[in-house]
Amino acid sequence: MWIALAALLVLATLWLMLIMPARSTKTQRAPFQNRCFAHRGLFAADQSVPENSLDAFRAAVDAGYGVELDVQLTRDKQVVVFHDDTLTRVCGVDARVDAYTLEELKAMPLFGTSERIPLFTDVLAVLDGKIPVIVELKSGGDWKTLCEKTLALLRGYAGDYCVESFHPLLVRWFYKNAPDILRGQLSEAARYSRAYMPLYQTVLMSRLLTNILVHPQFVAYRIGPKCLSARISEALGAMRVAWTARPTDDHMRLTRRNDAIIFEHYRPEPHF
Numbered sequence: 001m002w003i004a005l006a007a008l009l010v011l012a013t014l015w016l017m018l019i020m021p022a023r024s025t026k027t028q029r030a031p032f033q034n035r036c037f038a039h040r041g042l043f044a045a046d047q048s049v050p051e052n053s054l055d056a057f058r059a060a061v062d063a064g065y066g067v068e069l070d071v072q073l074t075r076d077k078q079v080v081v082f083h084d085d086t087l088t089r090v091c092g093v094d095a096r097v098d099a100y101t102l103e104e105l106k107a108m109p110l111f112g113t114s115e116r117i118p119l120f121t122d123v124l125a126v127l128d129g130k131i132p133v134i135v136e137l138k139s140g141g142d143w144k145t146l147c148e149k150t151l152a153l154l155r156g157y158a159g160d161y162c163v164e165s166f167h168p169l170l171v172r173w174f175y176k177n178a179p180d181i182l183r184g185q186l187s188e189a190a191r192y193s194r195a196y197m198p199l200y201q202t203v204l205m206s207r208l209l210t211n212i213l214v215h216p217q218f219v220a221y222r223i224g225p226k227c228l229s230a231r232i233s234e235a236l237g238a239m240r241v242a243w244t245a246r247p248t249d250d251h252m253r254l255t256r257r258n259d260a261i262i263f264e265h266y267r268p269e270p271h272f
Contacts (some may be wrong), residue, residue: 018209019229021238022175024217028182029239031132031160032218032260034272037066039244039264040083050090050110052081054118057126064270066131068243068262071120071150072138078102079120079149085140091117098141120153129159134220134241134262136186139167147173154181164220164241168210175215184241185214187230188222208233220262223249 041056042049042063049055052069060067070083075098087093087100091108097117100108105117127133135154137146147170154161162182165171174183190206197205204210207229208219218239221230234240242254243262254261255272 015229016232018212019207019233021211021219021233021236022215022217023237024182024239028217029259032066032134032162032182032239035066035132035260036268036270036272037068037132037134037260037262038063039068039262041067041069043264045265047111048113050113050115052083052118053110053113053115054122054126055115057123061127061130063267064131066133066270067127068134068136069123070136070138071146073098073141073146073149074102074105075099076101077142077145077149079146079153080105080117081120081123082117083138085138096140120150124153124157124159127159129157132160132162135161135163137163137165137167137170139165139170143167143170144173147177151178162218164218166205168205168214171214171216182217184218184220184239185211185216186220186243189224189227192222218259223254
């Protein structure tokens with residue numbers, strides 16, 4: 001019996017070590033605490049104002065929201081703001097974003113509008129330090145170069161920012177190379193990621209078992225029931241970020257249970 005209890009204690013201690021987050025300072029948290037962030041900018045449900053477009057970011061600034069956006073590289077290593085790995089859904093081109101140069105991408109409209117895939121620098125110019133920004137780094141392609149170039153651009157930006165990614169190695173890169181920047185691990189319940197990820201990766205990601213390497217200061221978790229690892233990680237000090245809230249979600253309940261909310265297609269108060 002005592003051997004079994006000792007074994008359980010060892011396993012529980014190991015589990016806690018694996019999911020332990022890093023602590024953030026009050027100064028790091030302050031720009032993001034109790035804020036609502038427009039998912040990919042304040043874009044229209046019918047994409048008449050496209051997601052991750054300059055118009056969507058201007059609208060978010062005008063409304064006083066923070067923004068969440070996605071960055072990745074072009075073929076000529078320019079940092080652009082775009083979510084999908086491929087251009088299929090947004091531009092109607094069946095190819096990866098990093099298969100084209102920036103100049104080639106400029107010829108492709110977003111959802112048939114006059115908007116084009118923006119440079120990250122152009123988006124930062126629109127934000128102009130007026131609102132905080134959550135920068136998600138996409139993991140496809142040359143992610144190390146993406147980290148290096150994104151960090152260089154952020155260092156030259158006067159506003160408030162933090163970084164996040166689904167890929168633990170990207171978050172770890174910022175832990176090693178820019179520990180002063182607030183960093184977060186994106187995660188979701190295993191049932192979502194199982195469709196596109198091997199089982200072992202699904203388990204590691206959904207249960208936050210890579211925290212021991214990543215040292216995230218916040219966990220951005222998909223809205224819905226949270227696994228025990230996520231709840232314990234939050235109890236141990238990780239900031240609680242919810243994504244992505246929609247009009248059918250209980251916004252007031254989300255504000256009670258989270259420190260920041262990423263939303264789309266409704267207009268909550270910018271602060272809560």
